[in-house]
Amino acid sequence: MEQPLTPAEFTAALRGLRHRYWDRHPFHVRVHAGEASPEDIRRWVANRWYYQRCLAQKNAAIIANCPDPEIRRRWLERISFHDGHSGGEGGLGDWLALGAAVGLDETELLDERHVLRGTRFAVDGYLTFCRTRPWWESAAAALTELFSPEHMSDRIHAWREHYDWIKPDGMAYFEKRIPQVREDASYTLGLVVRHCVTREQQETAIAALAFKCDVLGAMLDAIDYAGQR
Known part of the structure; x- marks a missing residue:
């Protein structure tokens, strides 16, 4: 049996998957270069809504599978961030505001008429993964x-x-999420490193992160392809 990676080696292996993250996808590259149409932006926002809507369920699944009450209490904050404490609040409320800022009616997001099959398949797969795998893997x-x-x-x-037609208040989700996600990332990395102590667990964790990168990439594949038809 192979020896476990040291914490530093394990951390480096996880961070080493940076190249698989979806920021390097051709769709995002075009968007950031100012080459996207309003239809491209709206299609991304509408499809990403489906992902956003499932995040609280994903985090609830992780809590449901975790036996440690301290971890459950800390992870519960993620559900509150996305769902808010009442309707129209939290990350979901901010995403609806983003939809309005790019010209999407709230009804269009809520009834998911623009959600592509590829997006739905990828996000549903991720949610099933988190419901069925050990909490530390998710x-x-x-x-x-x-x-x-x-x-x-x-x-x-x-x-x-590049897109001055997007109303400024649509940026609220990202502005709020950036500091929160930095804090969450630090906590989660420490948690995974502490709990994945065997080589098998470490390799499973690395594979789980690679899988999540593929989920995001598959969403963009679908969104990108739909704009080329």
Whole structure:
């Protein structure tokens, strides 16, 4: 049996998946270069809504599978962040505001008429993964948050520079999420490193993060392809 990676080696292996994150997808590259149409932006926002809507369920699944009350209490904050404490609040409320800022009626997001088959398949697969795998494996999959703050900062800059038709109040989700995700990423990384102590667990965690990168990439594949038909 192979020896476990040291904490430093394990951390480096997780961070080493940075190249698989979706910021390097051709769709995002075009968006950040100012080459996206309003239809491209709206299609991304409408499809990403489906992902956003499932995040609280994903986090609830991780809690349901975790036997440690301290971890459950800490992870519960993620559900509150996305769902808010009442309707129209939290990340979901901010995403509806983003939809309005790019010209999407709230009804269009809520009834999911624009959600592509590829997006639905990828997100449903991720949710099933988190419901059926050990909690620490699902937590490792969530470590795409290691890579997202810089990407969200770049998105805000690119959208303000290239897409002045997007109403400024639509940026609220990203502005609130950046500091929160940095804190979450640090906590989750420490959690995964502490609990994945065997080589098998470590390799499973690395594979889980790779899987999550593929989920995000598959969403963009569908969104990108739909714009080329």
